[in-house]
Amino acid sequence: MAFSDRELLARIIQCEAGGEGENGMKAVATVIMNRVRVPYGEYQRIGQGSIRNVLYQEGQFDCMRTEIRGVPNQQNIWNARPEQIHYDIADWALAGNRLFTIGYSLWYFNPYAPCPSFFPSSGVGRFQVTIPQHCFYNPTELYAQT
Template identity: 35%
Template sequence: MTQSPPLPAMTAREVIARTLWGEARGEGRNGMAAVACVIQNRVRNPRWWGSSPITVCLKPYQFSCWLADDPNRAKLLAVTDRDASYRAALEIADSLLSGRLAEVTNGADHYHTAGVSPAWSGGKKPVAVIGNHRFFRLELK
């Protein structure tokens, strides 16, 4: 994975929505909301990944869609609200930013798709399974 080049100026709403769309648009509204919960949980319990939605979403190597060599990066930077999934992601971002996002991941601060097994998840039991994503609580106390 390659560190991403500089990004255009974006609001927190746009960064969150583009992260949700880039990471989980194929999982529908429920899957995107679950990824938003991970962002929310990280913001509420800041650690090394940051303490704001923007820093959490853009922390290097945390959300692969932002990496320069990820094919989703160019797509997420180009998507507009003409895309129904992006409109849903914007609504979910609004819920997160207003404090109305319902927690559906049992406090997860990490996740991955079912098709991969990153080293950090080895031997750990998911706290939630939503669509094709497995959610874990690793850092939260």
């Protein structure tokens, strides 16, 4: 059985940010919905307004992989067990809400070090904010060319 968009979003929120508190989970949900809604660049072409397309884009979310570097990945959406808060945040994001501190960020990651100014290395994202352990990046002008 295929998961609904709401179920997919709740599961990815739980898997990617379940230990990051409410703001961390809302930040991840905001990035995902920013990718769904961005009107230009790579994610506009890939996402085309689809949560499913954004989440299943290869190499974007570790929680969408059953294997990483040849090793089984147990922390994935199929093993996730979302709770009510994850569904509440999914509903919040699907209703068009966004965490304002994230802005229009399209990327996040935990560098386990100070946040670099740009991410990915191609320079298409500029540092916006850290929430709690993750760095978030807004698109630069270069992103529009992707």
